[in-house]
Amino acid sequence: MINSEYILFAGIGLAIIVDLLRKELHIEKQFYLHALTLIILVASFLTEIFYGNMSIPFYSGAQYSYFINGFLLFLSVVIYSFIWADGGAEGSTYLDILFLLAVGGAMLVVLSSNLLSMAVAIEMLSIASYGLVYFQKSDRHLEAAVKYLTTSVVSMAILLFGISLVFAGSGTLSFTSLYNINFIPFVAGVVFVVVGLAFKSTLVPFHMWAPDVYEASDSAITAFLSSISKTAGLVALIRIFFFAIPVSHMISTLFLGIALVTIFFSIFLATVQDRIKRILAYSSISQAGFAFIGLGLFTANGLFASVFYIFSFAIADALIFLAYRLFEERGIIYRKDAKKMRSVSAIGLAGVILGLLSLAGFPPTIGFFGKLLIFESILGSGYVYILIALFFILLFSTFYYFGLLSDTGFGQEMETRKKLLTKSPRMRVKEIIVLILILSLFAGIVFA
Amino acid sequence: MLFFILLPAIIATLLIPLFRKEYSFIVSITGTALSLILSGYHFYAGFGKIIEQSYTWMTVNGYSIVLSTVSNNLTLFMATLVSFISLMVLIFSTFYMKKEPQKRFYAEMSFFIFSMLGLVISNSLLLFFVFWEFIGVSSYLLIGFWYSKEAPSAAGKKALVITRIGDMALLAAIIILFTAVHTFSLSSILNELSVIPPATMAIVSVLLITAAFSKAAQFPFYTWLIDAMEGPTPVSALLHSATMVAAGAYLAVLVLPIIQSAGMTGLVTGFGFLTSLIAAFLALRERHFKKILAYSTMESLAFMFLAIGTANTGGAVFYLFTHAVFKSLLFFVSGVLALSFGTYDIYKIKSRGSRKSWVLIPSLIGFLSLSAIPPFMSFFAHLSITYGFNFYENVGFVVISFLTALFAFRAFFIIFSSNRSRPTLKDPAAYFPVYILAAVSSVGGSFLLFFNNLLPIQYRLDMFSYLSLVAAALGIYMALELFYYKKASRMVAKLYLLSDRIANYRYDNILLYTGNSIVGFGEVVAEFDNVLARSFSRLAASAMYLSSKSRRIQNGDALSYIDAIFIGMVALLLLVVVML
Amino acid sequence: MIINLIGFLIIPLIGIMALILNNYTKSTSQKNITIISMCSTAVLFLVGLVYGFGGFDVSLVQSLDFSFSLVTNSLSTPFILLSVFVPLIAIISLNREKSESSTIFHIFYMLAYMSAIIVFISGNLISLFLFWEVTVLSMFFIISLFGDGANKRSAMKFLIFTQFGSLTLLGAFILVFIYTGSFSLTTLFATASSIPSIVSYTIFIFILVTALIKMPVFPLHEWLPDAYLSAPMSGTVFLSAVMSKLGGYILILFGLELFPSILHRFSIPLLILGIIAVIYMAFAASGQKNLKSMLSYSSAFYMGLVFIGIVSTSVSAVTGSVILMVSHSFIIASLFAMSSMLFSRIGTHDIYKSGGVMKRMPVLTFFFVFMVFATLGVPGLSNFVGELLIFIGSYSVFPFVLVSLVGLLVATNYYLNSVRKIFYGTLHSSLKKISDISLVEIFGLSLFSFFVILIGLYPSLIIGSFGVI
Incomplete structure (x- = not known):
């Protein structure tokens, strides 16, 4: 049976071997390695599409994981091609392998049906991510990587401790048999597990690392962290709480509380940021909060909404960070610089604008349908008050989304037109990648 | 077809802009003369007969909104009178208005004549109201004819604002009557007076009296008429003595049965006496010839209301003539x-x-x-x-x-x-x-x-x-x-x-005071609204301030992030314990 | 030759494409393209009125019941009329705007134009909401990018308020979907009775909030003064003439036709609110010293009357409300257009800083006074019919609505005052050189007047074109 994961892991092995051989044979060109990585990712993605089931059925074991892995692979292909086109991969020898490992780890998180294997998968994703953050080897990246590493190690320790407590409480770690439990250690264990995973999914108050790391990393890597890595964290939570642990009303309340706090806090902080990338980072955090609401409802609709929402914001986040990469290299860092965007790249600007609209939940982007499903599941469970609270906080979020949008000043008459920079072929390729993501921002609606 | 007598006047109004300005008075006079001939003919042919004609304007919710005219002795007499006086005034205007921009003047005059003729032949109260408003508008335009002077334009505005109080009262009365008997036709309304409850009747009569008084410049409303003398003299002759103000008395004549059955005739008489006394005294000290005449117009109209108040419509109409x-x-x-x-x-x-x-x-x-x-x-x-x-x-x-x-x-x-x-x-x-x-x-x-x-x-x-x-x-x-x-x-x-x-006790000052206080109130409301609008911005600004304070939590120190994780974890544990 | 409603989407989209292409080729001015595509839309509408409209339906997302479906319902025709013609005539007559040459402006204007039409003919709640949001978005950018004064702040305020209204609308739609399982308008009307009463109350309140914000009616109107004042004139025209009617449309369609019994139950309190709103707006307008903000408040005043008509639930009053919306749309658009013409010549919106303009601009004065009378409800012009029907209908529900006639009285005062201050009196020495309006502007204003007279004399044309339950 052909399976995308097999292909991916076989590919990782192959890549390591090729890398070794390359050193042995003294081939300085890394082109082959990059091409191989991309081929592995594409092949894996195609397998997923052709042999997987891309619809999202509920409660049918791990069926929905095809969908998640599918879009994870899609995003990986896009992000990797962008990194390659960007030239970031040139100086490094280990980027390809790290990237493949990280993607593999994320996919394993989605697939795992045992707490231990899940912990291992997350560890694999995390360790690869530290490397990715530091792959350009500048001081800024080093600081980010260290910050990420230190905080992440703590959270991983908490996660493992939690898993051990769960084991103490139930005597098993398999998702299918976690119902026979001893209460106290089990509950404590669950709380620790939540904390560990919430770190990865950047839920407040375990999100603190995210703005700093997002901002300091290369934007393409930020795109990876905020889409693929965060997806893995959220899906792990879904896996555990939907398919393994018996949930109670209490957990639901707790989760909704965490989600609301996340949304409120991140949106409040996003409003006062000056640096564009930091705004985007906080916005990304708030998106996780929204996705978490769907999870916290513990209904079939909620799960579906949550999965779709993760999908929608992962695409939008990937798009917006990649598009922002086009501007970052021209020194557009602060909000007040945003008006120069038009002169750098129209497609990039379109990417930023549409990405922002999607994150803000404006139709007809995919973000709107994500929010629609979330709202629907909230109302379906009867939480009208939560909905109204969300209305208000969404209004607050329009401050920064639309403030940023009008800062970009895309409507201003183009006296800057003449100064439009000549574009390198490389820029063209990057723009095309952004364009693909823009299209998928609309095409993704079919999965709703 | 009774409405034919309106056509020459309105056609003249529309044609005047097409002619050279030297000929505009010919168009206007021809139109009015035709109206006079037509109304004379109708008077002669339709004497003693009552013919109603109606046209369904629209149908809403099963109710037809009907515009109807009636030709009887009263309306035809009024039509003849109005067109006769109008003709005289227009002839006089060719003398008086020689040096003025004539097109606008004659167009507005023709429009007024059209409206006045329409008013007198209306049977449906709605149609009556339509022409009633037209009269008000043409009065506004004609008083303010010399727009570049301060006084006429102010007088025109004052006239329209005050008569509009009556217009609104009339509209309210019409609506109330329509709700009660589901028809606008005056003749049908007067036939069905018995089905209207007394309280409604009282309100309707007060509203109708208000309408009549405001148009006829009676006691609480009269100041506009005095100021209206700023307009050209033909306008004062036609609108502000012979016809427009008389329309108020004409309304009272038409709806007298309603006022009678509500027992409000005493009100009409009382205000009539008051107005005539005030007018006579005020006329005594006036130096402006036209204003003396205006006070006397007020007084004469008060006489008509005295007759109406004593249920003597014939006398009122004869005096009107x-x-x-x-x-x-x-x-x-x-x-x-x-x-x-x-x-x-x-x-x-x-x-x-x-x-x-x-x-x-x-x-x-x-x-x-x-x-x-x-x-x-x-x-x-x-x-x-x-x-x-x-x-x-x-x-x-x-x-x-x-x-x-x-x-x-x-x-x-x-x-x-x-x-x-x-x-x-x-x-x-x-x-x-x-x-x-x-x-x-x-x-x-x-x-x-x-x-x-x-x-x-x-x-x-x-x-x-x-x-x-x-x-x-x-x-x-x-x-x-x-x-x-x-x-x-x-x-x-x-x-x-x-x-x-x-x-010194003139109502004028009180009116001025009321007007000023209304404007002042408007300014207060506007200011309040401004504050209200700004308060929302303030709210947003304070939220911003709060956010900028909370920004300090994120200080870039990895260790404090770890602290946060632990604090969060402990808090979660505590929460779980509490909730258990 | 039945006109398919999809034409209302396709023709403006072609127009937008042409705008984008023309941005590079520069073969003609962007404004011409906008006018041509709007004219084609108008022709399409007129042909459709004669031969009938065909529906359009394509299902996009099964699980959400999201289909792109366009059908005319019993209410749409008068609203399409106003949304097709008013922005067109406005853009014809406003030819001295600074935003004139901008491609982006025209694209957003076309987008707003198109989506407002589509909202009125959407047969699916999601597509309705989708285009509803596009109008909001386009207006946000028009204000934020092309406005003057505190445009960024006003745009943000506008967005925050209307966005809240949109969210409540979305909430209402989702609740409807949860309980009827469909976003389709026709299914919705068939199954609305199956919604439990507490839920339908919630839906109703959501819809009400949306309408109150959008129209806007007194307690939720705070965005109005800033947004109307800061927007470029064509934006203000669109806001007052089309956007505010979206609120009325939604209130009739969902508040009245979907939950008549609830509206009926709340009728009296809402009428009281309406009366307060009307009086408040009338006085607020009378306190303005700026022509543009006076017109803005006056616009809100008339929307208050519309609100009274709708919440009275009486058929005549609702009919009157629709007529008033159509008529007010033409009238306020022309008044705003004229204030812009005036502004472009005398350089101020301040009522007290100009005077005697009539001497130099008799034609403009004629149109202005004409429209003032139209807006004051002089019979024979369109507003009168609407006001009359509203008062006739709502009086039988709640006699005290006649109090709002005081508002009309106040309106008479401030309108005539502004006419007097601006047009009458002695000519300001600084205004000696101003010239009267051009032929194009006269043409635009004549078109507005044509509709005002047409509706005023033959209201049956409008009344016959729609039905209220």
């Missing part, structure tokens, strides 16, 4: 004098010398008419007005007759008392209408004898009629003594003082 004739005459005279001497101030006219003017005799006829001296027509009208009066009303009326004659002949004697003389302008367009109207005023009283065929009318020559006559004669004599021979100047001074005192 006589008043229209002699008051237009007087306005024409004032126009001729003003053009000749360049002022409306009666003392200035006197000092510039008007003794030998050709208008002396017509104006004497006019003032005698105004003072109800036989054989001039107003005397006969007074016989008919007083028919329904009781003792007190009769006594009051005698007093008012005295005052009327006094202020009328004060004006007359002052104007024509100087021996100096300067030539007055003489123009066929001026003396033709003046002489015609003077002739009608002199012999028109005889209409009373066969007016009964037209409308039921009763009159009586009793003791009080003689008393009134004596009072009027006394008034004329006093005016002669006081203002022509200038005897007893102390008494004159006292008289002036008295009316000055009344003037």
Whole structure:
């Protein structure tokens, strides 16, 4: 049976071997390695599409994981091609392998049906991510990587401790048999597990690392962290709480509380940021909060909404960070610089604008349908008050989304037109990648 | 088809912009003359018949909203009267308005004539309201004809705002009546009065009386009429004495059964007396010729309301007719004098010398008419007005007759008392209408004898009629003594003082105060709204401030992030424990 | 030859494409393209009125019941009329705007134009909401990018308020979907009775909030003064003439036709609110010293009357409300257009800083006074019919609505005052050189007047074109 994961892991092995051989044979060109990585990712993605089931059925074991892995692979292909086109991969020898490992780890998180294997998968994703953050080897990246590493190690320790407590409480770690439990250690264990995973999914108050790391990393890597890595964290939570642990009303309340706090806090902080990338980072955090609401409802609709929402914001986040990469290299860092965007790249600007609209939940982007499903599941469970609270906080979020949008000043008459920079072929390729993501921002609606 | 009599006027309105300005008066006069001929023909052909015609304007919710006209003696008489007076005024305008931008003037006049004719033939209250509004609008435009001067434009605005109080009252009354009987047709409404509850009836009558009073410039609303004299004199003659203001009385005539069944006739009479007293006193001290005439118009309209208040519609209509004739005459005279001497101030006219003017005799006829001296027509009208009066009303009326004659002949004697003389302008367009109207005023009283065929009318020559006559004669004599021979100047001074005192209590000031306070209130509300709007921005700003404070939590120190993780973890654990 | 409603989407989209292409080729001015495509839309509408409209339906997302479906419902025709013609005539007559040459402006204007039409003919709640949001978005950018004064702040405020209204609308739609399982308008009307009463109350309140914000009616109107004042004139015209009608449309369609019994129950309190709103707006307008903000408040005043008509639930009053919306749309658009013409010549919106303009601009004065009378409800012009029907209908529900006639009185005062201050009196020495409006502007204003007179004389044309339950 052909399976995308097999292909991916076989590919990782192959890549390591090729890398070794390359050193042995003294081939300085890394082109082959990059091409191989991309081929592995594409092949894996195609397998997923052709042999997987891309619809999202509920409660049918791990069926929905095809969908998640599918879009994870899609995003990986896009992000990797962008990194390659960007030239970031040139100086490094280990980027390809790290990237493949990280993607593999994320996919394993989605697939795992045992707490231990899940912990291992997350560890694999995390360790690869530290490397990715530091792959350009500048001081800024080093600081980010260290910050990420230190905080992440703590959270991983908490996660493992939690898993051990769960084991103490139930005597098993398999998702299918976690119902026979001893209460106290089990509950404590669950709380620790939540904390560990919430770190990865950047839920407040375990999100603190995210703005700093997002901002300091290369934007393409930020795109990876905020889409693929965060997806893995959220899906792990879904896996555990939907398919393994018996949930109670209490957990639901707790989760909704965490989600609301996340949304409120991140949106409040996003409003006062000056640096564009930091705004985007906080916005990304708030998106996780929204996705978490769907999870916290513990209904079939909620799960579906949550999965779709993760999908929608992962695409939008990937798009917006990649598009922002086009501007970052021209020194557009602060909000007040945003008006120069038009002169750098129209497609990039379109990417930023549409990405922002999607994150803000404006139709007809995919973000709107994500929010629609979330709202629907909230109302379906009867939480009208939560909905109204969300209305208000969404209004607050329009401050920064639309403030940023009008800062970009895309409507201003183009006296800057003449100064439009000549574009390198490389820029063209990057723009095309952004364009693909823009299209998928609309095409993704079919999965709703 | 009754509405044919409207067509010439409205067609003239629309055609005037197409013609050269020198010809605009021809179009207008032709239109009005055609209207006069048509209404005369209808009067002749339809005499004694009642024909209603209706047109369904729209149908909503199963109710038809119908516009209907009625042709009966009253409406046809009114139509003929209106078109006759309008024709006279338009002819006079060719004299008075020679130097003005004529297109706009004649277009607006034709539009007014169209609206006034439409008003008098309406049967449906809705149609009545339509033309009622048109009249208000054309009055606004015509008063403010000299837009570049401050006073006329202010007067026009004031006139429309105040009459619009009545318009809104009328609209409210129409709506209330429609809700009660589901029809706009006046004849049907009057047939179904019994189904309307008394309270509704009372409200409707008050509203209708308000509407009539505001249009007819009665007591609480009268100030606009005095200011309206800023407009051109033909406009004052046509709108502000003969027709438009009379529309208020005409409305009261039409809806009298409603007022009667609500028992509000006393209100009408009471305000009528009040208005006539105030008007007579205020006219005594006025120096502006047209404003004296305006006060007398107010008073005359009050007479009509006195007749209406005593359920004497025939008398009211007859007085409306006589008043229209002699008051237009007087306005024409004032126009001729003003053009000749360049002022409306009666003392200035006197000092510039008007003794030998050709208008002396017509104006004497006019003032005698105004003072109800036989054989001039107003005397006969007074016989008919007083028919329904009781003792007190009769006594009051005698007093008012005295005052009327006094202020009328004060004006007359002052104007024509100087021996100096300067030539007055003489123009066929001026003396033709003046002489015609003077002739009608002199012999028109005889209409009373066969007016009964037209409308039921009763009159009586009793003791009080003689008393009134004596009072009027006394008034004329006093005016002669006081203002022509200038005897007893102390008494004159006292008289002036008295009316000055009344003037100080003029409703005008209260109105001004009310107007100012409304505007002030508007400013307060606007300011409040501004504050309200800003408060939302403040709210947003304070939230921003809060966020910027909370920003400090994120200080970039990895260790404190780890602290946060632990704090969060402990908090979660505690929460779980509490919730368990 | 039945006109398919998809034409209302396709023709403006072609127009937008042409705008983008023309941005590079520069073969003609962007404004011409906008006018041509709007004219084509108008022709399409007129042909459709004669031959009938065909529906359009394509299902996009099964699970959400999201289909792109366009159908005319019993209410749409008058609303399409106003949304097709008013922006067109406005853009014809406003030819001295600074935003004139901008491609982006025209694209957003076309987008707003198109989506407002589509909202009125959407047969699916999601597509309705989708285009509803596009209008909001386009207006946000028009204000934020092309406005003057505190445009960024005003745009943000506008967005925050209307966005809240949109969210409540979305909430209402989702609740409807949860309980009827469909976003389709036709299914919705068939199954609305199956919604439990507490839920339908919630839906109703959501819809009400949306309408109150959008129209806007008194307690939720705070965005109005800023947004109307800061927007470029064509934006203000669109806001007052089309956007505010979206609120009325939604209130009739969902508040009245979907939950008549609830509206009926709340009728009296809402009428009281309406009366307060009307009086408040009338006084607020009378306190303005700026012509543009006076017109803005006056616009809100008339929307208050519309609100009264709708919440009275009486058929005549609702009919009157629709007529008033159509008529007010033409009238306020022309008044705003004229204030812009005036502004471009005398350089101020301040009522007290100009005077005697009539001497130099008799034609403009004629149109202005004409429209003032139209807006004051002089019979024979369109507003009168609407006001009359509203008062007739709502009086039988709640007699005290006649109090709002006081508002009309106040309106008479401030309108005539502004006419007097601006046009009458002695000519300001600084205004000696101004010229009267051009032929194009006269043409635009005549078109507005044509509709005002047409509706005023033959209201049956509008009344016959729609039905209220």
